[in-house]
Amino acid sequence: MSPETEFSLRALVRSRAARLRVGPLAVLAAAALGAWGWLEAQHPAVHGNPGQARSATTAPPTDGRERTASGATVPAASAARLAPGTNAAPAATGPATSAVVVGRNDTLDRIFRRLQLRLADLAALRVLPGIRADIDRLKPGETLTLVHRGAEVLGFSRRVSLAQTLDIEREASGFQARLLANPLETRTRTVTGSIDSSLFEAMESAGAHDQTTLALADIFAWDIDFLTDIQPGDAFTVTYEEVYEKGKYLQDGPILAARFVNHGREYLAVRYVAPDGRAGYYTPDGRSLHKAFLRAPLQFTRVSSPFNLHRRHPILNLIRAHKGVDYAAPIGTPVHAAGDGRIIFAGRKGGYGNLIEIDHSRGITTVYGHLSRFARDIRPGRRVEQGEVIAYVGMTGLATGPHLHYEYRVNGVYKNPQTVVLPDAVPIDAGLRADFAAKTSPLLGTLYPPEGPALVSR
Numbered sequence: 001m002s003p004e005t006e007f008s009l010r011a012l013v014r015s016r017a018a019r020l021r022v023g024p025l026a027v028l029a030a031a032a033l034g035a036w037g038w039l040e041a042q043h044p045a046v047h048g049n050p051g052q053a054r055s056a057t058t059a060p061p062t063d064g065r066e067r068t069a070s071g072a073t074v075p076a077a078s079a080a081r082l083a084p085g086t087n088a089a090p091a092a093t094g095p096a097t098s099a100v101v102v103g104r105n106d107t108l109d110r111i112f113r114r115l116q117l118r119l120a121d122l123a124a125l126r127v128l129p130g131i132r133a134d135i136d137r138l139k140p141g142e143t144l145t146l147v148h149r150g151a152e153v154l155g156f157s158r159r160v161s162l163a164q165t166l167d168i169e170r171e172a173s174g175f176q177a178r179l180l181a182n183p184l185e186t187r188t189r190t191v192t193g194s195i196d197s198s199l200f201e202a203m204e205s206a207g208a209h210d211q212t213t214l215a216l217a218d219i220f221a222w223d224i225d226f227l228t229d230i231q232p233g234d235a236f237t238v239t240y241e242e243v244y245e246k247g248k249y250l251q252d253g254p255i256l257a258a259r260f261v262n263h264g265r266e267y268l269a270v271r272y273v274a275p276d277g278r279a280g281y282y283t284p285d286g287r288s289l290h291k292a293f294l295r296a297p298l299q300f301t302r303v304s305s306p307f308n309l310h311r312r313h314p315i316l317n318l319i320r321a322h323k324g325v326d327y328a329a330p331i332g333t334p335v336h337a338a339g340d341g342r343i344i345f346a347g348r349k350g351g352y353g354n355l356i357e358i359d360h361s362r363g364i365t366t367v368y369g370h371l372s373r374f375a376r377d378i379r380p381g382r383r384v385e386q387g388e389v390i391a392y393v394g395m396t397g398l399a400t401g402p403h404l405h406y407e408y409r410v411n412g413v414y415k416n417p418q419t420v421v422l423p424d425a426v427p428i429d430a431g432l433r434a435d436f437a438a439k440t441s442p443l444l445g446t447l448y449p450p451e452g453p454a455l456v457s458r
Contacts, residue, residue: 100144121153134160185244192237211252222291235261239446257443270440286428293339323414324407331402333393337384338366353397369405
């Protein structure tokens with residue numbers, strides 16, 4: 001190459017590098033391309049036989065390597081990955097982790113399509129034995145974790161309960177699923193307080209959560225009507241568990257023992273887990289707090305019209321006996337079966353509107369009126385359990401506002417649901433008395449802590 005030619009090539013390289021401001025490899029590529037163009041312009045003979053010149057320039061090496069546009073050689077496997085016009089292989093794509101918050105009406109199919117994941121992988125997940133329900137029944141607000149490389153799913157995990165997480169990984173033989181135990185820790189806590197206006201406010205002031213407030217009301221629901229019986233000055237002490245994971249609070253656990261003073265009368269409850277795993281709440285002498293019937297079939301509302309055999313009807317403006325209790329509540333509030341029994345009527349009936357009647361045997365019948373709708377699969381002849389949701393509050397029939405009309409009949413005679421004596425459930429078996437005493441005595445002791453701070457955490 002003549003000095004003039006070498007000088008021109010160097011000037012061309014410097015000019016392109018200054019304009020593009022790129023790295024050394026790109027400068028070499030630009031120099032080679034520029035030189036080729038200059039040579040074509042200066043030597044028509046070469047331009048006239050481009051096949052001969054290009055063949056010499058791009059002849060493949062004989063060592064199994066391929067040549068790039070700059071003239072450098074790379075392994076053939078790497079060259080196959082190069083994109084047209086590039087001179088370096090892109091970095092390999094690694095696994096990505098997507099945390100997906102489940103939305104309303106979301107399904108795994110919709111989530112996979114949204115993330116552009118293989119639907120064939122979803123089908124493979126759903127046929128794994130014993131886990132289909134754990135991946136199909138999603139809850140709005142929960143978080144799913146998906147590990148994928150591009151569209152290929154490598155892993156899936158979902159917390160299926162407080163104590164367990166479903167973990168699925170792709171292995172050489174296909175997807176493998178296992179349930180992992182979550183590292184949970186329980187702490188016992190005791191709160192105490194008195195009521196000024198409402199149980200919710202008093203429990204919150206003591207440091208407890210709404211979940212435990214509702215549980216406390218459920219425990220004493222057979223003896224205390226929390227809708228009408230609570231008054232300022234009533235007091236409580238509650239010992240319960242809190243659940244933590246890696247030091248982070250998750251939720252409240254069960255109440256272990258509780259004391260409630262209502263109208264000066266003390267009520268005590270303690271949780272006992274029998275050897276067969278069944279748990280229940282009992283008085284210190286072993287009598288079950290679980291009565292055969294709930295005192296009220298819905299939670300925390302107000303009585304808009306009590307049992308009154310001489311009440312003036314608000315719509316008909318006539319003196320007509322009100323042979324039940326009306327509980328005012330928002331439309332859609334769940335209504336629970338007051339006791340175990342069999343549905344004998346579910347449909348529309350005159351001024352009651354939508355109505356359910358339940359036969360509890362021993363001559364006892366309960367009635368639920370003005371319902372907005374029935375729960376799923378509610379029909380005559382079906383058996384229901386105490387506490388089961390059977391319908392929802394409404395204002396069908398002769399009703400001036402949303403409420404539940406509730407009746408309690410014994411051998412056809414109407415009784416006041418708020419004052420009728422409810423039958424007891426089965427007490428602790430005589431053979432378990434010693435075990436009951438050993439397990440419950442320490443819990444009952446927490447209800448009378450030594451004088452000091454009102455809130456004790458252990």
